[in-house]
Amino acid sequence: xxxxxxxxxxxxxxxxxxxxxxxxxxxxxxxxxxxxxxxxxxxxxxxxxxxxxxxxxxxxxxxxxxxxxxxxxxxxxxxxxxxxxxxxxxxxxxxxxxxxxxxxxxxxxxxxxxxxxxxxxxxxxxxxxxxxxxxxxxxxxxxxxxxxxxxxxxxxxxxxxxxxxxxxxxxxxxxxxxxxxxxxxxxxxxxxxxxxxxxxxxxxxxxxxxxxxxxxxxxxxxxxxxxxxxxxxxxxxxxxxxxxxxxxxxxxxxxxxxxxxxxxxxxxxxxxx
Numbered sequence: 617x618x619x620x621x622x623x624x625x626x627x628x629x630x631x632x633x634x635x636x637x638x639x640x641x642x643x644x645x646x647x648x649x650x651x652x653x654x655x656x657x658x659x660x661x662x663x664x665x666x667x668x669x670x671x672x673x674x675x676x677x678x679x680x681x682x683x684x685x686x687x688x689x690x691x692x693x694x695x696x697x698x699x700x701x702x703x704x705x706x707x708x709x710x711x712x713x714x715x716x717x718x719x720x721x722x723x724x725x726x727x728x729x730x731x732x733x734x735x736x737x738x739x740x741x742x743x744x745x746x747x748x749x750x751x752x753x754x755x756x757x758x759x760x761x762x763x764x765x766x767x768x769x770x771x772x773x774x775x776x777x778x779x780x781x782x783x784x785x786x787x788x789x790x791x792x793x794x795x796x797x798x799x800x801x802x803x804x805x806x807x808x809x810x811x812x813x814x815x816x817x818x819x820x821x822x823x824x825x826x827x828x829x830x831x832x833x834x835x836x837x838x839x840x841x842x843x844x845x846x847x848x849x850x851x852x853x854x855x856x857x858x859x860x861x862x863x864x865x866x867x868x869x870x871x872x873x874x875x876x877x878x879x880x881x882x883x884x885x886x887x888x889x
């Protein structure tokens with residue numbers, strides 16, 4: 617995800633808000649792996665099984681453009697207003713250009729690890745990978761910093777995946793193997809960890825601002841609001857609201873809408889009252 621420059625949404629406002637479910641975005645025979653917000657009216661989806669990246673209109677729910685890649689795309693982020701990057705199998709990152717409502721492949725960057733999660737970070741990229749670790753790399757693949765179980769001298773990660781960055785230069789990494797979220801600084805020094813029974817198998821994560829995170833608790837069938845300054849966690853949505861195995865999440869502040877992609881072929885939409 618791009619670093620959030622949004623005005624703060626008060627945690628009391630969001631945690632106390634009524635979230636009314638709207639008609640879902642339905643995809644035909646396409647299981648969503650990851651989602652990213654392109655603009656207030658567009659979402660970009662990675663479809664691993666079909667080797668596709670799909671651009672969807674968040675208002676009309678129509679597919680605007682799709683492109684078939686050489687390798688299966690995993691996770692996706694926006695690196696600028698018109699350039700996306702997706703991690704793929706076979707150890708590479710594929711860049712995609714967005715022009716209006718169309719998608720085109722751009723350059724491909726090879727890496728020496730099996731890359732998973734990805735986010736824009738300042739003028740660079742931060743990625744998670746297997747064997748478990750996190751790296752900050754330049755857009756030409758040059759290694760800047762890395763953190764793994766060897767460099768840390770202990771088991772920090774098992775299955776690091778989704779990444780969020782914030783305006784105070786923090787990096788948050790979800791790990792469904794350790795059931796933790798790790799907060800890192802620009803040198804990949806560990807600043808904070810989040811865990812607990814509410815945070816079981818954390819998957820997708822986004823930042824609303826430097827002190828508010830939204831996280832998919834995959835195994836708990838819930839969406840959590842986390843406030844790092846107090847370690848407070850609040851359940852916003854759960855199974856009774858239709859949340860089942862949530863994988864990724866987007867929030868459109870202009871529309872006050874929350875988009876949740878479970879493990880399946882649809883995106884759930886919730887309107888903030």
